[in-house]
Amino acid sequence: MNDISEEQILLGIYMVCEKIMLPSAVFRGHENEKTNVLTLLKRTIEFGESNSALIIGPRGSGKTTLVRHALRELRQAPSFDAQALVVRLDGRVHTDDHLALKQITRQLGLEAAVGDKVFRSFAENLTFLLECLKSGGRDTSKCVLFILEEFDLFCGHHNQTLLYNLFDVAQSAQAPVCVLGLTVRLDVVELLEKRVKSRFSHRQVFVLPPADKRAGLASRLGLLGDLLALPDDDGGVRLFDPVFLHCWNGSARQLAGDPEVRRVCKALCDVDESEAAFRTFLTQVVSKLSPQHPFLQASDFTEVYELISRDPLVNLLTGLSLVEICLVISMYHHTDIYDGEPLNFEMVLHRYMKFVSQNPSAEMAQRPVLLKAFEHLQKLEVVVPLVSGGREVLKEFQLHRFLATPDQVKRAVKMMDARLPTDVQQWALSSNH
Known part of the structure; x- marks a missing residue:
């Protein structure tokens, strides 16, 4: 494959993307x-x-x-x-x-x-x-x-x-x-x-989805093979090198029969049986193609599926800074101890400072930085303020409801393991509050 030009690969990617995103042609079913x-x-x-x-x-x-x-x-x-x-x-x-x-x-x-x-x-x-x-x-x-x-x-x-x-x-x-x-x-x-x-x-x-789920899956896999395949020619003009064409279309046929790809396609059908949703998913999969990665693999399907099926709040938590995730862990432990009771910044700060004091390797952030991080979590709606009943309350003492579950916090921490200090990971996953 080293002698296949980059132009051939890019043309193949372009034609497949066009087929996926500009459905024309063949009417299927019904x-x-x-x-x-x-x-x-x-x-x-x-x-x-x-x-x-x-x-x-x-x-x-x-x-x-x-x-x-x-x-x-x-x-x-x-x-x-x-x-x-x-x-x-x-x-x-x-x-x-x-x-x-x-x-x-x-x-x-x-x-x-x-x-x-x-x-x-x-x-x-x-x-x-x-x-x-x-x-x-x-x-x-x-x-x-x-x-x-x-x-x-x-x-x-x-x-x-x-x-x-x-x-x-x-x-x-x-x-x-x-x-x-x-x-x-x-x-x-x-x-x-x-x-x-x-x-x-x-x-x-x-116009209803097929009652037989197996027939629906077979139809979806057939569509997958059709969308990923490249034509032999275009109006009598040969577009692709025969070796490249053979490898590309062989790879597409192999994918349609791969057990992992079948599992992902079945999971997608169980959630949304529409062809439009499947094409949207395929668009994300095909975006992984490049001259350096010219053929799709089953792992590409799995990776995209795991990304789109991931809990959006977990996704949000994995994008937080170290200070913010420490505050989230503090909130999680507080709500776990007090059975979901509301919390305020001072309560969260107290639990954070307790963690820092017990872990000499942990670096203590300054109070203004922590307050700013808490306000950012409020904007992201990780915590939401409760109605104060018309009374003026200092923002440090304004009660909030923490919206993440313990499972969501733990999953986010596990996904961030490479970015988090060991003591923070252990703190998040420990039952010793």
Whole structure:
């Protein structure tokens, strides 16, 4: 491998990062659900049949990806742009019906047609927009595909006017429209007002993780192999040296079968089954690649997993200075002795000074330095002040609650062992307070 250029390695890393961070291409799983959505959209486009449906599934399960791929497949037909328009709304952005209507007008390209017209109601405005899309009879009207992300948030709009009118148009066939709502809420239909619910078709497409965990893990490992593999060529142009390509792709296949990598992938799936979370994890793993480390190893997966699964408070404690960790140990011992009772700076200082007096090798920090360190721990919310009841209290005597557990303190000290003096480590792990 010594004769492989640095440019080849960097290009390989770049292409793998691009595949991971810019998902394009292959739609995985939920083929039946995609077929159902595709059929619904086709009936609206090809036959002018109005429809409505909800796509329901956990966050990151692939609802948006499913719709995106269905639309991509439909756009392959040359007549798509002449027959249909797509309007995308998001409940997190379009927080009221006025904003939503402005966005519908903009995406339909009808700002000029609306001009300075004044409409008596939302329904009249929407009807005018849809009428503008007609070029002759019903059969020659352009259909509109409404995609409503975070559908449940639209249910909070005043009187649910937007939903009522969209579903009313779909039900009464005033114009060919298809309304697809995407949501994480299983009870979303119960959020609809009675008059809105009566106009909804009650079609629901569920995008759920695989019930068989083994199938889910196998799919995840297959995705891992696909994302890490490099192509033989790009449009007939050979990009990589055959030896380098063989070694790289062989390493990717080996990783997908490695027991430690399988263990990490299973642990990730148990916490979050979404592909987006897995890609985020892989991005961190691939960041370890370099010309000096051109192939991933199982230890890279383990190291990143241990880092992201680590307790955030333990992570915070491991970044403290020696003085600050000594104060944390003092707090830990104080709360352990007094069964979780509140503490103040003077109490912590007393316990710290007792430790220093019993350990001649320990260096005593000055009181102002210790007070500053205590205030920094308060800013980090390792300790939080209790309400003083309106009385003025000197900051040294202000009572605080210590938020770290004994286990968190001990784990942090063990992780900092190379940076801490032996007597501090022994003090933290001892039961002799």
